[in-house]
Amino acid sequence: MGFAAIGSSSSSLRALSLSNPSRLKGAGEVQNHQPAKLTLPCSHKWRMVIAYDGTKFSGWQYQQFPPTIQYLIENALIRITKLDRKELRLVGASRTDTGVHAWGQVAHFVTPFTYDSLQSLHAAMNGLLPPEIRVREISPALPEFHARFSTKSKTYHYKIYNNPIMDPFLSLYAYHSAHKLNPAAMREAAAYFVGKHDFSSFANASHNDRLPDHVKEIFRFDINEMGAVLQLEVEGTGFLYRQVRNMVALLLQIGREALPPNVVPKILAAQDRRELAKFALSAPPHGLCLMSVNYDHDILKPPEVGPDISFGRTHQVSKCGFGDMLLPASKKGFPNLRSWYQGAPIT
Numbered sequence: 001m002g003f004a005a006i007g008s009s010s011s012s013l014r015a016l017s018l019s020n021p022s023r024l025k026g027a028g029e030v031q032n033h034q035p036a037k038l039t040l041p042c043s044h045k046w047r048m049v050i051a052y053d054g055t056k057f058s059g060w061q062y063q064q065f066p067p068t069i070q071y072l073i074e075n076a077l078i079r080i081t082k083l084d085r086k087e088l089r090l091v092g093a094s095r096t097d098t099g100v101h102a103w104g105q106v107a108h109f110v111t112p113f114t115y116d117s118l119q120s121l122h123a124a125m126n127g128l129l130p131p132e133i134r135v136r137e138i139s140p141a142l143p144e145f146h147a148r149f150s151t152k153s154k155t156y157h158y159k160i161y162n163n164p165i166m167d168p169f170l171s172l173y174a175y176h177s178a179h180k181l182n183p184a185a186m187r188e189a190a191a192y193f194v195g196k197h198d199f200s201s202f203a204n205a206s207h208n209d210r211l212p213d214h215v216k217e218i219f220r221f222d223i224n225e226m227g228a229v230l231q232l233e234v235e236g237t238g239f240l241y242r243q244v245r246n247m248v249a250l251l252l253q254i255g256r257e258a259l260p261p262n263v264v265p266k267i268l269a270a271q272d273r274r275e276l277a278k279f280a281l282s283a284p285p286h287g288l289c290l291m292s293v294n295y296d297h298d299i300l301k302p303p304e305v306g307p308d309i310s311f312g313r314t315h316q317v318s319k320c321g322f323g324d325m326l327l328p329a330s331k332k333g334f335p336n337l338r339s340w341y342q343g344a345p346i347t
Contacts, residue, residue, distance in 0.1 A: 004300050005155070007049050007104010007136070007292040043110045044306070046118075047141040048073075050105040053132040055172050055286065059098045060105070069096075069133060073107070076128040080121065081111055093147040093293040094154060097242065099285035101173065104155075104292040108147040114140075118310035126312075140306035145299050153219060153294040155235040158248045158287045163228040174229060175287035181255035183223050183230060189254045189261035190221035190232070192268070193247060200271040202247055203240035204282070212240055214271075221247075230255075235294075242282050249280035 050073070058066040062074065062085075070092060074085050081088065093106040115121060118138045125135045144150075159174035161167055166176040196217040203214060218236040232248055250267070253259045259279060267275050302309070 004297045005104070005292040005294045006106050006300070007051075007102075007290075043112055043143075044114045045108055045110050045141040045143055045145060047137075047139050047145065047147070048107050048109075048135050049137040050107060051103050051134050051136050052101065052105070053172070054096060054099050054101045056132060057098070059100065060092050060094065060096045060102075069102075069105075070107075072129060072133060073125075073135075076125050077109060079128060080124045083111065087112070091147050093151055094290050096288075096290055097245075097285055100288045100290070101286075102290040105290055106147045106293040108141055108145060115307050118307050119313050122310040123313050137309060137311055139309035140303050142299065142301065142303055145295075147293075150295055150299050151238070151293055152296055153235050153237055154239065154290065155233065155292045155294065156239070156244050157289045157291050158232040158234075158244065158283065159289075160230040160232070160248075160252070160287060161228055162230055167228070170229070172286055173289070175284055177252065177255075179256050181230060181252070182257055183225055183255070185257065185261055186230075186232075186251045186255045187223045189251055189264050190223055190234075192261070192264035193218045193221045193234070197268050198271050199240055199243055199268070201267045201273055201276050202243045202250075203273060204242040204246070205273075214240060216240065216243070223251075233291075245283045245285065245288060246276060246280070248283040248287070250276065252283065253280050 050069070052069055054069070057072075058068050060069045062068060062070045064071055070090060074088060074090050077088050077090065078084065088109045088111070090107055090109040094102075096102055096105070118140075122135060122138045125138070129135070159170070160181070161170055161174040161176050162181050163176075164178050167174075196215060198214050199216050200214045203212070216236055216238055218234060220233070220235050222233040224231045224233065232251065234244060234247070250259070250264065254261055254263070263279070267279070
């Protein structure tokens, strides 16, 4: 399809996840890492790739309480840039629901000034955000780039742990199915979703979309077996509210062999959410993760003038010889390591 994937684990772009336990200790901490700004008479657009554990948050879309991802990111940007949210105009590619995770959410914001380097801005962002949210990349964007409207496709993964006993280390990121599932039947059913269809039967009502376009195209819907984990991977032009979780819920029923695979086209043809409700409810949110948002290559080209993309600042430890560490404290400025190791008095 010729799309460039932003956020996918298969992307060639590197990512560095930083965690700072001393976040939110006061504005002075941010000022110490204030990125150098160059004021120019026009606005500048910036693209971010964001990863988050959605367990504790009420989804992406702006809301102060309970807090959302967008609210926390905007707060960090406001503290760093000294702009208000109307000036920043932060937009996310996907309005993920409460409890849904992301590895490759994409967002953009604007500033009336540019930066000579994005590394300090990047470090300041991750220093203010809670450890469950990380900005993986920041890059300059073309004026015509729009995180949401420039999207060509999105890829979601849904994890199912198919074993009698749940792995506690996956309990926040995978749905537990103690019932033995039939992956072959699920693959057969998933194939019916591929192509362009009216997905009205798989969409919950949402106050965010007044007149949504129910016709979407699914490019692929794969069922991958990874030990006890079944990973459902779906890529499409876009998804209606809770569409992915509703499709997964039906596939779970088919995997349990409670329904035949050919029930999918019948429910699609009904174009009525009540038809799906006869067989399945929505799958829980914690198994779902937005993996990547995909764009045409041309829209991702950097502006002719601007700073380099930031993947995060790499920290290095200065090297010192082990022999130097054995010098007397009077010469080195710290206790003699050999004396300390042998239990002798430190002089």
